[in-house]
Amino acid sequence: DTAVSQTPKYLVTQMGNDKSIKCEQNLGHDTMYWYKQDSKKFLKIMFSYNNKELIINETVPNRFSPKSPDKAHLNLHINSLELGDSAVYFCASSRSGDLTEAFFGQGTRLTVV
């Protein structure tokens, strides 16, 4: 069973479109995240949710809107896609509290053309 699964794995779309990436975890974790990995492989936190509540929103354009319908799901909706949004987006989850590792999904490679 996949612990953190995200769909789709690949997403190619035109500038200006709106798209969503879905994420689900079956680990029973309370905290979920979205990370963005750029072309230089640098991983940067975008959002963090704990029990469906947003706790961290790094300086991400408001075209990006996370939605957590329940604590096992954290979806990422992106409006008006731009070329610079092309990247690999990773969903992750962890137990509540600190000093704990995060488990990552396989990533969604988004290409905006």
Next chain:
Amino acid sequence: GENVGLHLPTLSVQEGDNSIINCAYSNSASDYFIWYKQESGKGPQFIIDIRSNMDKRQGQRVTVLLNKTVKHLSLQIAATQPGDSAVYFCAESLSGYSTLTFGKGTMLLVSP
């Protein structure tokens, strides 16, 4: 290919050698550190962690060393195998914050 133009620091070793990957972390207040391995086309995968009250921790074929004085973390891999080829990241976090801050990765290439 996927890695063209990456310009990641790269460590090339022969199969059977020991590998040492280094990381300088940014926040002197960080008290939890993790090494992740990321294979091509996959998400980061946990290897080993260490808390700031320790300076060394060993796992299976891997050892993490922490030097808080100079904010340095290293990952030692014994008897490196071709399957160890990947990008390795260190990550840090701070008590009270669950979010991990990742360092720049290092690509490990293992030749048979």
